[in-house]
Every structure is written in structure tokens, then in C-alpha cells.
């Protein structure tokens with residue numbers, strides 16, 4: 458009974474309080490609905506570097522290197538690329554140089570690697586192949602081994618162990634080394 462009297466007497470005040478609560482709830486509810494949507498729409502404009510899409514491309518001043526590791530001597534040859542990869546993505550850069558693997562890829566540096574059989578271009582390789590004794594050297598630009606010359610040789614000059622070594626290929630720093638080896642074998 459007392460409660461009813463209180464309601465009657467404070468009708469206006471209660472109505473005001475209820476209205477306020479309703480407005481607050483509406484504000485909260487609409488905020489929950491609108492808030493996340495706005496955030497989702499704004500997200501792409503906060504990502505100019507392409508981090509969300511994951512597409513990174515090479516900058517015009519990027520350094521491009523080609524690293525070739527040679528299996529027989531363990532040396533590595535590093536060549537600086539002179540063609541620009543500007544604007545290319547990792548996938549596009551990989552397609553531009555078939556046979557190479559990308560080891561490093563960032564906006565300002567791209568490193569391609571390749572493993573090559575045989576010796577690096579520094580060496581002269583004496584090799585017995587198909588019955589012919591030749592001096593071979595790896596080409597500095599194609600990284601393919603080329604025969605520089607064919608030498609006269611006699612069966613008696615090498616024993617079976619030396620022959621096996623020659624078939625595998627013996628590396629020398631220069632042609633003088635090759636000559637010295639052949640002279641000692643003949644004597």
C-alpha cells in the first residue's frame with residue numbers, strides 16, 4: 458500500500474528515470490551494432506603498407522644479389538643484379554629468374570641462391586673423360602663447365618689410383634699447377 462502511494466506521488470520522477478534508462482540502453486545497444494561495423498570498414502585504410510594482404514613488392518632502389526654455391530670446392534660466388542625488380546612481388550621475382558631460389562625477400566633486398574655442381578670459376582680442373590685428358594673451367598656468367606683444351610697423354614703416365622683421381626677431376630689454381638702435375642706424372 459505504501460509502495461503504491463509512493464508510485465503515485467512520484468509518477469513524473471519515475472517516468473523520467475525510466476526514460477533515461479531506456480535512452481542509455483538504446484545508446485549502448487546501437488553502439489554495439491554500429492561500433493564493430495565502423496571498425497571493420499575503417500581497417501583497410503589503416504593498412505597502407507599491405508601488411509594485411511601480405512603482398513610485398515620490391516622498392517626501386519632495392520639491392521639484388523645472386524649467390525651461387527659450388528659443391529666441389531665449397532666456394533660461393535656473389536654477383537650483383539643489374540636489372541631492377543622494382544614493383545615485383547616475391548612470386549613475380551621468382552618467375553623472372555627460373556632455376557633460382559629466393560633466400561631473402563624484402564622491399565630493399567632480394568637474394569637469389571643456387572647450388573651448382575663442380576668447381577667455381579677460379580679453378581682449372583684436369584679431368585679424364587671419355588678417354589680424353591682435358592682442362593676444364595666453369596664459365597663466369599653461365600656457371601657451366603667448359604673444356605678449355607685437350608692434352609696429349611700416355612696410358613703409362615698414370616697408375617690406376619691417379620687415373621681414378623683424374624676421372625673425378627683434380628683442381629688447380631692456375632695452368633702452371635696443371636703443367637707441374639703433368640711433368641711430375643711423366644717423369
Ligand SMILES: [Zn+2]
Nearest residue numbers: 530532577579
Ligand atoms: Zn672454388
